[in-house]
Amino acid sequence: MTDDELQTEVAAWLAEHWRPDARETGAEAMAPRRSAWMAAVVEAGWAAPRWPREWHGRGLDDRQARIVEREFAKVRAPGSGQDRSNLWANTLLARGTEALKARLIAPLLRGEVGMCLLYSEPGAGSDLAGIRTRADANGDHYVVNGQKVWTSSAATADYGMLIARTDWDVPKHQGISFFFLPMKQAGVEVRPLRQITDERHFNEVFITDAVVPAENLLGAPGEGWRVLQTALAYERSVMGENARGPRSGAAESKTEEPLIALAREAGALGDPVLRQDIARAIAYKQLNALNTARAKADLKQGTSSPIMSLGKLAMSRILHEEARVRTAILGTASLFEGPAYPRSEDANFLSLNAYFTSIGGGTDQIQRNIIGERVLGLPKEPEVDRDIPFRDVRAG
């Protein structure tokens, strides 16, 4: 099919099926319509156009898949491009058993299944290969015991992508397996954690004799670390798109850089120190945008770019710096809180929420280690427990 034929087909399909006014009918009325819409997108093969037809795709190459995505974007219709953005479905398609794929790929693409990541533990975050949650084989299933923490969305999830230790007699990276753990069962207890922003996005998860069928294993037993690398690559590629803005809902200028608009509104635009701060914050953002463009250009030529690994660290610095400058612009007014002070509320929320990016998905310090070792070629950090059986690794 030529590019033009494809574009015509997508545009015609959208013209026939997409009703943009569906967005305007309140959230509740929207729910059944949204699921019907997503079902239609999956059925037509537009949800994951790069995938083979057998898994609801169209077998398109990247260039043609982007034509599909662009047509969806033009009319602001959701649901396409999931072969890039749907972490769960991509990981499952790459490594899942045929039985699990047949059961879950379509519901995942339709957005009907809630998911969470059961990776971090109280004693294993940056050193994720040090996990101590265990999964013991027992006939056609595994029995899981342990504790996870910082699990976003665990309270609503139907399945968790779980890493657990299945072999204690091999070095730490080799004894891990990767599962889709059913969350709605008696052996899984979810306790919400209250965050510094007063939100409750993540949770502790206590797992006691929970059962997971062997067909929910991704990759072979003991291959979990490699499956995790696949999943982490998908996660990192979508992370930048998830940074959050202010939460007060107070209108912000769309035509002007928000920091400049805020300084103008606060009567602080003439302050030479603030002007310098604002200029630096904008320069950080601009620099990162240019670096990202350069990394994408490298990727197009088929080489993976080390510049990409600077992006997450840069995003941390941008978010902290923007929040700091917002606070400086407001001065003592930033001490106020509550709906009567939306600008202060936004500055405070952004200051606290900036830690999200500095910790989640690998801390700033770990990013610096990666850049030092893989980009600058500095000596590797010593790891005394890398090659000994995990059973002999000292805990605590």
Ligand SMILES: Cc1cc2nc3c(=O)[nH]c(=O)nc-3n(C[C@H](O)[C@H](O)[C@H](O)COP(=O)(O)OP(=O)(O)OC[C@H]3O[C@@H](n4cnc5c(N)ncnc54)[C@H](O)[C@@H]3O)c2cc1C
């Ligand atoms: C908003 C948010 C959402 C999250 N969601 C999830 C989720 O859904 N599922 C999940 O499994 N996890 C999730 N996490 C957990 C996250 O991945 C971990 O918090 C992170 O990997 C750090 O691990 P840790 O908290 O155990 O800190 P630690 O690893 O204990 O680190 C503590 C401090 O020591 C530093 N440090 C550690 N090792 C080194 C080293 N080798 N060199 C230099 N410095 C070092 C760290 O940078 C950090 O400052 C989430 C975290 C956040 C903040």
